[in-house]
Amino acid sequence: MTTPQEELLPGTRRALLHRIAVAQAEGRAPSLVAxxxxxxxxxxxxxxxxxxxQEPDQHVQYRIGSITKTFTAVLVLRLRDEGLLDLADPLEKHLPGTGAGEATVAELLAHTGGLAAETPGPWWERSPGSLRPELADVLGEQPLLHPAGRRFHYSNPGYALLGALVEKLRGAPWEEVLRREVLEPLGLERTGVRPQAPHAGGWAVHPWADVMLPEPxxxxxxxxxxxxLWSTxxxxxxxxxxxxxxxxxVLSAASLREMRTPAAPVETADVANGYAYCLGLEIRHHGGxxxxxxxxxxxxxxxxxxxxEADDVAAVVLANCTSGPPLFSVAADLVRIVAEAEPRIPAPWQPLRDVDPSVLELAGQWYWGTYGFALRLTADGLVSLEPLSGTGRRSRFRPAGDGTWTGLEGYYAGETLRAVRRPDGSVSHLDLGSFVFTRQPYDEGAPVPGGVDPEGWRGIG
Known part of the structure; x- marks a missing residue:
C-alpha cells in the first residue's frame, strides 16, 4: 500500500456509518463490517x-464465498505470465480426462466454458466436500450444458477445475499455492481456507420472524x-x-488490467443491468x-x-447472514459517498521530461476522410487519438519499440498506428489498420484510398 491518507471529514464518516447502520437494521444482519x-x-x-x-473489528473473519474466485484467477494469471500455459489453451492440454477439456482456460475464467452452474448431488455449499472427492464428482456425467465460448453461464465447477489446474502445474495443493504465492506476499495474514478466532458465526435469519438459525x-x-476462503x-x-x-x-498491474477487462459475451438481461464478467472479476454500472x-x-x-477506479475508492462489506442487506448496493454507496463528498484531487500536471522530435511533429490535427481527430502526446509516454467532435472512435496507443504504436482500447485495441514518411523524411500520413489519416481532409498529396478527385473541393453549381 501507499503512503497514509488524510482522515475523512466528520460529515463523510457519519454518512458512511449511517449507510451501514441502515443496511444492518433493515437487512436484519446479525453483524456487518465495512x-x-x-x-x-x-x-x-x-x-x-x-x-x-460486541461489534466486530476489521480483523474478525467472515466467509467471503465467491470472492475466492478472484484469488484463484490471480493464481492462473501467474501461471500464464510464467509461460506455463496460455489462456487460449484447452483445459485438456494440461488437465486431461475431465470431460470438459474443450473449454479453454480463458473461458473457464470468464464463465463461458459451457459448464453447469452447480455440482450434481446435494447442495455443495451446505454439504461436506468428502461427498465429492474427485473432479468427476464435481462435474457429473454431463458437465457441459452449452457450447464452449458461446454464452456466459456462471459456473462454480468451472473454478474447481481451475483450482485443479493450479495444483497440476504447481505440483502442490491449491491451498498451499495460494498461501505461498498470494497471501504471504500481500500480507493477508487473516485470510485462509479455515476459520481462525476471532471469526463470525454464520446465521440464517427467518424471513417472517426475527429469529435465527445457525448455518453449518x-x-x-x-x-x-x-x-x-475466510477473510477480514x-x-x-x-x-x-x-x-x-x-x-x-504477485501479479503485474498490466495483468490485473487484463483481469479487469470484460471477457464474456453479454446476455440481454446483463446489458439492462449494466453487468459484465471479466477474468475472475465482475463489472457493474451503478449510479453513473x-x-x-x-x-x-x-x-x-x-x-x-x-x-x-475513476474515483480511486474501494469498499468492502461483510455480513454473517444467508440473506440480508444488498451488499453490492451498500458497497457502491460507500464508494459514492466518499467520491462525492471528497472528490479525488488529481496529481499536479507534469510535462514530459524527454520527447522525441519525430513523435512531437505528429501531434495535432488529422483527418480520416472528413472526420477530424486530434493526436496528443501524454506524460505517461502514450499517444491518444480522439475525435474533435467529442464522439466517435478513440484510443490510447503505447509505443511498440519499433517506431509504431499499439492501440489499447475500443475499436483500435491491438491495431497498429504508424507514421508513413516520404523519401525526404517528411510525414505523408498516418496508417491505422489501413485507415489513412492526413493533415487535410482528403489531402491530394497523400495516398488516399480511392484517390482524390483532381478538380478538388467545390460548391454546388
Whole structure:
C-alpha cells in the first residue's frame, strides 16, 4: 500500500456509518463490517451488530464465498505470465480426462466454458466436500450444458477445475499455492481456507420472524477454489488495493488490467443491468459509476468488494447472514459517498521530461476522410487519438519499440498506428489498420484510398 491518507471529514464518516447502520437494521444482519479504501489505503472502518458491546473489528473473519474466485484467477494469471500455459489453451492440454477439456482456460475464467452452474448431488455449499472427492464428482456425467465460448453461464465447477489446474502445474495443493504465492506476499495474514478466532458465526435469519438459525460451515473440498476462503475487512482492503495497483511479487498491474477487462459475451438481461464478467472479476454500472470487483455468498455469509477506479475508492462489506442487506448496493454507496463528498484531487500536471522530435511533429490535427481527430502526446509516454467532435472512435496507443504504436482500447485495441514518411523524411500520413489519416481532409498529396478527385473541393453549381 501507499503512503497514509488524510482522515475523512466528520460529515463523510457519519454518512458512511449511517449507510451501514441502515443496511444492518433493515437487512436484519446479525453483524456487518465495512471498510473504505482511498488511494490504496484504508481511510474508514465501521461495524454494526445485534449484540451490544460486541461489534466486530476489521480483523474478525467472515466467509467471503465467491470472492475466492478472484484469488484463484490471480493464481492462473501467474501461471500464464510464467509461460506455463496460455489462456487460449484447452483445459485438456494440461488437465486431461475431465470431460470438459474443450473449454479453454480463458473461458473457464470468464464463465463461458459451457459448464453447469452447480455440482450434481446435494447442495455443495451446505454439504461436506468428502461427498465429492474427485473432479468427476464435481462435474457429473454431463458437465457441459452449452457450447464452449458461446454464452456466459456462471459456473462454480468451472473454478474447481481451475483450482485443479493450479495444483497440476504447481505440483502442490491449491491451498498451499495460494498461501505461498498470494497471501504471504500481500500480507493477508487473516485470510485462509479455515476459520481462525476471532471469526463470525454464520446465521440464517427467518424471513417472517426475527429469529435465527445457525448455518453449518462445511469444508468444500474440491470446490474450495470456488468459494472456500475466510477473510477480514482489513485483508480484503489490502487485496482491493492490489487489484488496482499490482505487486510485482504477485501479479503485474498490466495483468490485473487484463483481469479487469470484460471477457464474456453479454446476455440481454446483463446489458439492462449494466453487468459484465471479466477474468475472475465482475463489472457493474451503478449510479453513473463503473465498479469492478466481486460478490460472494455461502450459507450464513454475504460479502462484497467493489472498486471505483475513476474515483480511486474501494469498499468492502461483510455480513454473517444467508440473506440480508444488498451488499453490492451498500458497497457502491460507500464508494459514492466518499467520491462525492471528497472528490479525488488529481496529481499536479507534469510535462514530459524527454520527447522525441519525430513523435512531437505528429501531434495535432488529422483527418480520416472528413472526420477530424486530434493526436496528443501524454506524460505517461502514450499517444491518444480522439475525435474533435467529442464522439466517435478513440484510443490510447503505447509505443511498440519499433517506431509504431499499439492501440489499447475500443475499436483500435491491438491495431497498429504508424507514421508513413516520404523519401525526404517528411510525414505523408498516418496508417491505422489501413485507415489513412492526413493533415487535410482528403489531402491530394497523400495516398488516399480511392484517390482524390483532381478538380478538388467545390460548391454546388
Amino acid at each position: 471498510t473504505v479504501v482511498r488511494g490504496g489505503e484504508p481511510v474508514w472502518a465501521g461495524a454494526r451488530t445485534s449484540v451490544a458491546g 460451515a462445511e469444508d468444500l473440498g474440491r470446490m474450495a477454489p470456488a468459494g472456500q 475487512a482489513h485483508d480484503l482492503a489490502r487485496f482491493a488495493a492490489f487489484l488496482v495497483r499490482g505487486d510485482e511479487r 459509476r463503473t465498479l469492478v470487483g466481486h460478490t460472494g455468498s455461502l450459507p450464513g455469509f454475504l460479502a462484497c468488494l467493489v472498486i471505483g
